[in-house]
Amino acid sequence: MTGQQDIARSLRTFFWLLAAALLVAALPAGAADATTQATPHAAASATGWWVWPLALFVVCFFMGMIAVPAGVGGGVLFVPIVGSFFPFHLDFVRGAGLLVAMSSALAAGPSLLKNGMANLRLALPLALIASVSSIGGAMLGLALPANVVQTLLGITILGIAGLMISAKKSEFPLVPRPDPLSRALGINGVFHDAISGKDIPWQVHRTPAGLALFLVIGFLGGLFGVGAGWANVPALNLLMGAPLKVAAGTSSMILSIASSSATWYYLDSGAILAIIAVPSVIGMMMGARIGAHLLTVLKASVIRRLVIAILLFAGVRTLLKGLGIWM
Amino acid sequence: MLHWATVVGFIALVATFAAYMLGWLPAHVPLEQMPQLWSLPTAEFLKATNTPTGWSWLFMMGQGDFAGQLGIAILSGCSIACILVIIPIYARNRNTAYLAICVLTIAVLLASAAGVFTRH
Numbered sequence: 375m376t377g378q379q380d381i382a383r384s385l386r387t388f389f390w391l392l393a394a395a396l397l398v399a400a401l402p403a404g405a406a407d408a409t410t411q412a413t414p415h416a417a418a419s420a421t422g423w424w425v426w427p428l429a430l431f432v433v434c435f436f437m438g439m440i441a442v443p444a445g446v447g448g449g450v451l452f453v454p455i456v457g458s459f460f461p462f463h464l465d466f467v468r469g470a471g472l473l474v475a476m477s478s479a480l481a482a483g484p485s486l487l488k489n490g491m492a493n494l495r496l497a498l499p500l501a502l503i504a505s506v507s508s509i510g511g512a513m514l515g516l517a518l519p520a521n522v523v524q525t526l527l528g529i530t531i532l533g534i535a536g537l538m539i540s541a542k543k544s545e546f547p548l549v550p551r552p553d554p555l556s557r558a559l560g561i562n563g564v565f566h567d568a569i570s571g572k573d574i575p576w577q578v579h580r581t582p583a584g585l586a587l588f589l590v591i592g593f594l595g596g597l598f599g600v601g602a603g604w605a606n607v608p609a610l611n612l613l614m615g616a617p618l619k620v621a622a623g624t625s626s627m628i629l630s631i632a633s634s635s636a637t638w639y640y641l642d643s644g645a646i647l648a649i650i651a652v653p654s655v656i657g658m659m660m661g662a663r664i665g666a667h668l669l670t671v672l673k674a675s676v677i678r679r680l681v682i683a684i685l686l687f688a689g690v691r692t693l694l695k696g697l698g699i700w701m
Numbered sequence: 702m703l704h705w706a707t708v709v710g711f712i713a714l715v716a717t718f719a720a721y722m723l724g725w726l727p728a729h730v731p732l733e734q735m736p737q738l739w740s741l742p743t744a745e746f747l748k749a750t751n752t753p754t755g756w757s758w759l760f761m762m763g764q765g766d767f768a769g770q771l772g773i774a775i776l777s778g779c780s781i782a783c784i785l786v787i788i789p790i791y792a793r794n795r796n797t798a799y800l801a802i803c804v805l806t807i808a809v810l811l812a813s814a815a816g817v818f819t820r821h
Contacts, residue, residue: 412784645743
């Protein structure tokens with residue numbers, strides 16, 4: 375009982391800290407929005423320029439803390455929250471979001487490869503497909519009006535929250551026999567489960583459907599700058615039948631390749647501003663380190679519920695902002 | 702390889718950003734003007750600030766806001782470097798399917814990096 379009370383107290387404290395950080399960010403953001411709308415090119419903001427990178431760092435630090443233990447990439451929290459509560463144009467937020475998603479995946483990559491959690495044979499064909507479509511998504515995202523992208527993003531974020539609520543996970547999915555394409559490509563392996571101490575052979579099925587799904591996932595990742603950590607794991611685990619830990623590890627590898635193709639596009643188009651992207655990446659990386667330890671004091675399910683609540687709030691806010699109802 | 706490329710990218714990112722924020726490097730767009738500009742769409746921002754696109758930043762590394770692109774480019778290039786490393790392994794094993802996948806992925810990433818898909 376005491377343990378549960380401690381967890382509840384920690385969660386409440388954490389939630390209010392996060393809410394306070396968002397509130398601090400939202401209040402001046404609203405003021406700045408009003409100012410820039412009145413005189414878009416010349417109005418001086420009352421808020422010092424340095425407040426924004428600092429607020430971004432703080433908010434990203436908190437997001438990094440919960441994104442990692444909740445099993446979602448940082449980008450999926452970053453874009454709707456920063457896009458809704460900060461005065462930056464959505465183009466720059468999406469560019470920074472891709473960089474955040476890619477950096478998180480790159481930071482995790484070496485240890486995942488070393489531990490055999492990430493599988494190259496599984497990752498490479500899917501990453502190729504996702505890379506191509508993420509460029510298509512990035513091209514469309516920078517061509518569409520911001521309010522259209524914002525509305526579509528709101529709908530997508532609410533859909534992701536719904537997916538997180540409904541999706542189940544399977545530690546070791548049953549794959550009776552591999553499909554011809556995965557057999558031809560030799561997509562299989564042996565995963566060493568440290569908990570049971572056993573070597574578990576695995577294989578995948580439904581590879582053509584997986585390739586088609588990664589085409590869509592990559593496109594959405596490039597369009598909204600949200601990366602694809604939220605979708606990669608369910609697609610690899612539930613659709614293709616990869617063991618959960620292999621799916622999570624391979625997801626990072628796919629994400630780092632697919633996000634980099636879209637990041638290059640945003641960078642080349644001038645849609646990445648260092649003043650927005652760099653504090654976000656640093657804050658998220660530092661928060662993610664703390665987040666890994668958060669799992670020892672909070673249940674993963676509690677953090678997951680917190681992330682779902684934030685996604686629902688950010689999704690509604692993004693949708694209403696896109697529709698011009700709540701600016 | 703991936704580990705060291707990522708570490709170098711992060712160090713470049715943090716070092717150039719510190720130089721930019723602390724004013725050790727002059728900024729192309731003064732920092733105090735940024736709050737009036739970062740709410741503009743990309744095309745308008747570029748026009749209002751006379752900021753070049755593509756790889757022009759490489760020749761403007763003396764300015765803090767462009768120097769920051771170095772770390773971003775290194776991190777974005779990590780995937781390319783790592784795939785280049787595994788290509789000879791697939792070639793040696795005569796694994797043509799994965800060799801083709803790697804070559805195609807490199808081609809896509811390089812084309813994106815080179816600005817083939819970008820309208821300037």
